[in-house]
């Protein structure tokens with residue numbers, strides 16, 4: 035049976051009179067790769083911040099890894115990983131120092147940090163760069179390292195906010211291999227992206243327009259539903275009516 039790890043019911047965030055995220059309801063399952071799509075200003079980051087326990091909703095319900103978004107935000111933060119567009123790595127620390135630093139923040143033991151750093155450097159092929167300052171790494175490597183650090187503590191869910199901006203398709207594809215590996219290990223992936231090729235890699239996706247979820251299904255079913263040959267077409271069909279983000 036599918037295990038639900040994210041559940042929202044009419045989750046809403048208002049800023050004054052403005053409804054940034056409007057009654058979104060969705061369920062995401064363990065080990066699933068869920069794409070959270072929407073045009074600029076649709077309300078994705080606002081929704082994601084609520085799901086991460088960083089912002090209290092105005093109304094509606096949500097549980098993340100079984101914890102309530104109103105009352106148990108500290109528990110939520112312990113059970114998730116988060117990677118934003120401006121990743122949180124320290125540019126003036128080396129690769130290894132960053133891994134150790136975040137391992138410490140996550141409360142991992144020294145032995146655990148040592149084992150995990152070696153595994154991580156191997157997986158990324160960064161063994162020779164362990165002592166390189168993160169600031170001098172190419173963007174694609176920073177993104178991969180940032181993702182690996184965000185799941186260092188084996189969280190139930192990792193939230194990725196446009197994790198692959200600004201890199202070429204081959205580097206993006208390599209990043210997605212890391213995502214697949216993490217999902218195979220049972221980590222649920224909740225990812226926002228503007229790249230439609232990445233949308234195709236997701237098990238299911240939702241598409242937000244002006245604060246509301248307008249479609250939610252697998253890429254194949256959405257293409258059928260909208261009689262479209264690509265996710266680009268599906269997205270355009272829905273997003274062209276958007277009032278925000280112009």
Ligand SMILES: Nc1ncnc2c1ncn2[C@@H]1O[C@H](COP(=O)(O)OP(=O)(O)OP(=O)(O)O)[C@@H](O)[C@H]1O
Nearest residue numbers: 049052054072073074075076077078079080081278
């Ligand atoms: N703190 C805030 N106060 C007022 N309005 C806000 C605040 N945060 C976000 N908004 C507004 O809410 C709307 C949704 O913003 P949000 O950043 O969630 O969109 P998004 O879908 O993540 O867009 P993008 O893809 O550009 O990051 C936007 O119109 C934005 O201006």
